Amino acid sequence: MKISITVNGRLHEADVAPTTRLVDLLRNGLGLTSVKEGCSEGECGACTVIVDGKAVTSCTTLAFQMDGKSVTTLEGIAEETLHPLQQAFIDHDAVQCGFCTPGMILSAKALLDANPHPTRDEVCRALEGNLCRCTGYLPIVEAVLDGAERLSRS
Amino acid sequence: MSDLRYVGRDIARNDIVQKVSGQMRYLADLRPGGTCHARLLLSPVAHGRVKAIDGTEAAKVPGFIRLFTAEDSPRRRYNSALFLPDQQDLKDQPVFTDRPLFVGDMIGAVLAETDEAARRAAALVRVDIEPFEAVTDPVTALSAPSFRDGFPQIVEGRLSCGEGAAPREGHAELTTTVRTPKIHHAAMENHICRSHLDYDDVLVVQSPCQMIFTVRFVLSELFDRPINRVRVIKAPMGGTFGGKQEVMIEPACALMTLATGLPVQLNLDRNETINATRTRAASVGTVRTVVDGEGYFLHRETDVVVDAGAYATGGHRVAMAMGKKLFRLYRIPSQTFRTRTTFTNTTPSGACRGYGSPQIHAITEIHIDLLARKLALDPAVLRLKNLVEPGDLDPTGAPPLGNARIKDCLLKGMEHFRWNERIAAEPGDGRYRRAVGLACATHGNGYFGSPYPDFLSMAIRLCEDGTLLVNAGLHELGNGTLTVVAQITGEVLGLDPSRIVVTEGDTQTAPFDVGCVASRVTYVCGACAYEAAEKLKTLFRDQIAEATGKDAEGIELDGEVRFDDGKRLSYGDAVCLIAKVLRQEVGIYHNYAPKANPASFGVHFAEVEVDCLTGLSRVTDFLAVHDVGKAINPRLLKGQIYGGVQMGLGMALSEELAYDRSGRPKNDRFSRYPLVNAPDMPPVDVLLIEEHEPGGPYGAKSIGEICTVPTAAAVVNAVNRALVTELTELPLTPERIIAALAERESNKTGRGGQEQVMFSRTTGDSH
Ligand code: FES
Ligand code: FES
Numbered sequence: 033m034k035i036s037i038t039v040n041g042r043l044h045e046a047d048v049a050p051t052t053r054l055v056d057l058l059r060n061g062l063g064l065t066s067v068k069e070g071c072s073e074g075e076c077g078a079c080t081v082i083v084d085g086k087a088v089t090s091c092t093t094l095a096f097q098m099d100g101k102s103v104t105t106l107e108g109i110a111e112e113t114l115h116p117l118q119q120a121f122i123d124h125d126a127v128q129c130g131f132c133t134p135g136m137i138l139s140a141k142a143l144l145d146a147n148p149h150p151t152r153d154e155v156c157r158a159l160e161g162n163l164c165r166c167t168g169y170l171p172i173v174e175a176v177l178d179g180a181e182r183l184s185r186s
Numbered sequence: 187m188s189d190l191r192y193v194g195r196d197i198a199r200n201d202i203v204q205k206v207s208g209q210m211r212y213l214a215d216l217r218p219g220g221t222c223h224a225r226l227l228l229s230p231v232a233h234g235r236v237k238a239i240d241g242t243e244a245a246k247v248p249g250f251i252r253l254f255t256a257e258d259s260p261r262r263r264y265n266s267a268l269f270l271p272d273q274q275d276l277k278d279q280p281v282f283t284d285r286p287l288f289v290g291d292m293i294g295a296v297l298a299e300t301d302e303a304a305r306r307a308a309a310l311v312r313v314d315i316e317p318f319e320a321v322t323d324p325v326t327a328l329s330a331p332s333f334r335d336g337f338p339q340i341v342e343g344r345l346s347c348g349e350g351a352a353p354r355e356g357h358a359e360l361t362t363t364v365r366t367p368k369i370h371h372a373a374m375e376n377h378i379c380r381s382h383l384d385y386d387d388v389l390v391v392q393s394p395c396q397m398i399f400t401v402r403f404v405l406s407e408l409f410d411r412p413i414n415r416v417r418v419i420k421a422p423m424g425g426t427f428g429g430k431q432e433v434m435i436e437p438a439c440a441l442m443t444l445a446t447g448l449p450v451q452l453n454l455d456r457n458e459t460i461n462a463t464r465t466r467a468a469s470v471g472t473v474r475t476v477v478d479g480e481g482y483f484l485h486r487e488t489d490v491v492v493d494a495g496a497y498a499t500g501g502h503r504v505a506m507a508m509g510k511k512l513f514r515l516y517r518i519p520s521q522t523f524r525t526r527t528t529f530t531n532t533t534p535s536g537a538c539r540g541y542g543s544p545q546i547h548a549i550t551e552i553h554i555d556l557l558a559r560k561l562a563l564d565p566a567v568l569r570l571k572n573l574v575e576p577g578d579l580d581p582t583g584a585p586p587l588g589n590a591r592i593k594d595c596l597l598k599g600m601e602h603f604r605w606n607e608r609i610a611a612e613p614g615d616g617r618y619r620r621a622v623g624l625a626c627a628t629h630g631n632g633y634f635g636s637p638y639p640d641f642l643s644m645a646i647r648l649c650e651d652g653t654l655l656v657n658a659g660l661h662e663l664g665n666g667t668l669t670v671v672a673q674i675t676g677e678v679l680g681l682d683p684s685r686i687v688v689t690e691g692d693t694q695t696a697p698f699d700v701g702c703v704a705s706r707v708t709y710v711c712g713a714c715a716y717e718a719a720e721k722l723k724t725l726f727r728d729q730i731a732e733a734t735g736k737d738a739e740g741i742e743l744d745g746e747v748r749f750d751d752g753k754r755l756s757y758g759d760a761v762c763l764i765a766k767v768l769r770q771e772v773g774i775y776h777n778y779a780p781k782a783n784p785a786s787f788g789v790h791f792a793e794v795e796v797d798c799l800t801g802l803s804r805v806t807d808f809l810a811v812h813d814v815g816k817a818i819n820p821r822l823l824k825g826q827i828y829g830g831v832q833m834g835l836g837m838a839l840s841e842e843l844a845y846d847r848s849g850r851p852k853n854d855r856f857s858r859y860p861l862v863n864a865p866d867m868p869p870v871d872v873l874l875i876e877e878h879e880p881g882g883p884y885g886a887k888s889i890g891e892i893c894t895v896p897t898a899a900a901v902v903n904a905v906n907r908a909l910v911t912e913l914t915e916l917p918l919t920p921e922r923i924i925a926a927l928a929e930r931e932s933n934k935t936g937r938g939g940q941e942q943v944m945f946s947r948t949t950g951d952s953h
Binding site: 059060063064065066068069070071072073074075076078105106107110114118121122123125127128129130131132133134137153155156157159160161162163164165166167168169170171172173 | 196198199201202203204205206207208209210211212214215217218371372373374375376423424425426427455456663664665666821822825827828829830831832833855856857861863864865867869870
């Protein structure tokens, strides 16, 4: 099946099988390996990407469904300098092994794009589908709250 | 030591920019192409015999290369925890088996040109298995007929001290049995490995592992290859927690490379990682403690059955490690420990953060709270009477406890958590009950004093531009090991850690190191780095003196070379000068073996709220107090604690790998294995006791494992206090809580006043 999909601002024409998952297209087809796979059933959030503004698990999304849509991966959120959220993740040490990090940052970004001043509870709920076994989440939640501050200042 | 520049500071971890920008290349992220892909064939039955494997249909899949079965497996069996030839643990595990002993046992693999082809072909392999009866419960396993083809069904171990004590007038005693669950490590990255044959017939294996030299040793023995023709390289790692500590899928991957000469990548899915690798060992422990009239411990007996799963692995080491902790937290004049490691048709257990400590502390610390209840004592007060003191010896003859600051942890924590006030508060009698609980814990700092030799070497060199290369066999697990070693060497040499590169392990280039395990990295490897840097500094100073003809005494090394006449030289220029004049490198090789193995300590305080209607428990407040000697990097250290608390909360409340009667796993995917997520986390306050541990770099000792050790017991103690229950089977799922409440209700109506006498000193005994 032929689809056209915008990934990180660039339009791609792709020929995908009906069973090809979005995660496979992104990782294998486009080399966007920031997208991780941890459970393959929509439970861990490691494969989270943003589709038309919403955080989506790319392991449970079929590539053909993305025809005409716009997808953002972690590769697409920073240009010359790091995104304020990424800097906040660094400053709060919200990263240990780093495997959950791309999905975490994208879930957080989708939240902040829709709700620039979230409460702590809202942050926790926005991240509830992203598992992290290393950090205990607390530094991540701090980083997202701080990232919101930084974004509203910039 | 207030003038430290890098140690004690929140330096950002070395790889964090890569990680937040998605540039970190884990093994699965290497560009596709150039390698073949393998998928495992795992046993669908918990116990059986493979009668036939038919790969006819699989072979028709385009890209199919080869099917591997038990026939391709070397005759030799291995034990995944061994790292030196003299170690005696049972070698009972084959690479591929035709006698599967658990669901997930590797019966073969399919190799294909792409991962997709490997998956499709694997799904088409027809396996005919005759199923046998399975044993899934460790206590039943003690008397069940062995399924292990001649290997023993029980491995026993004992430890003891003192003379034994018969209860006398005024003495009280209590016996409690606690069950802890089998747990999945749940590193977010699944298991993965790559192997290929390189120049000069060297087998190269890339693996996100914790012990490159163990992997090397096991592979060399299994495949009968000289050790120097096996090269194991630590790959970037998306978490381990012990799950990637033992040799795991490397033998299967290497076997396929050796058989075909092809480069092979072997990936596991989550379901396979849960079933086919390792788990935290389940345990069933019974403790009996005798106390005198004032609450001082006189005697304790602990008997623990440890579930090794289907293969020996490091299972019995875990059991013995449990026992050792019993002698290092409280002063108990007479104590016995017996363990029986037994085998079930379930996923093998092995190393898992704490190496048995979370289990044994759950067993004893829940018991101590019930004992305090029986004695009508505040559980903190009962502990304070009995805790060890700085300088105490281990009564079994194991290494002394060092600067043991557990009492400081408890006293400061009580104050900070407002313990006295909160323990006095009533849990309430409505739908929601609230109470606090605490638990104490100890853990080690390496292997010194154990049967396993503890040593390592590092080679460190100043480069021509003044940057520093620390060549070590380390493994970054995500906990900040490389950053901490850079801080230590940087402190000694006056170099900013950003100018230091600390290497990860590569058996062909790194000096020997037993591995990033056993809570030994900061205390042992950090001390090696400290000494190595001091040695380099002395050498460098002498070399500069010789090359410049100046007096070594008048040379200061402080990030640059300062002469007493006011002249300065950059490190890089000095290295080049030494190269030209002396024709020497500025580098040393340093071997280090620790001479102590002090104890690290921690106390966790939890507040819980239990919903009596749904049985759901929520941890609403948490304090972790840790005796760490010195925080080399406080922010990284706190990160360890937050993560450790999170794992412990899962052990207390939700995580359990359960099996049905036939041995089929009930929770072998994340959708059926409830992990703690962001909304579940309570606020966690951290208090550090930094009183300097002799022998550690800048006085530091371990944190990565101890921080998850007391958590589960603290939470269970809080729940038992909130509900006035005696819950001792972990995890405290809503079902178990509801059942306990119902039982308490029926006791109340059936035998009036039971709840009252549970607090008395004469009844409520459960033995
Ligand atoms: S891999 Fe997609 S949610 Fe886990
Ligand atoms: S940092 Fe390791 S899983 Fe989140």
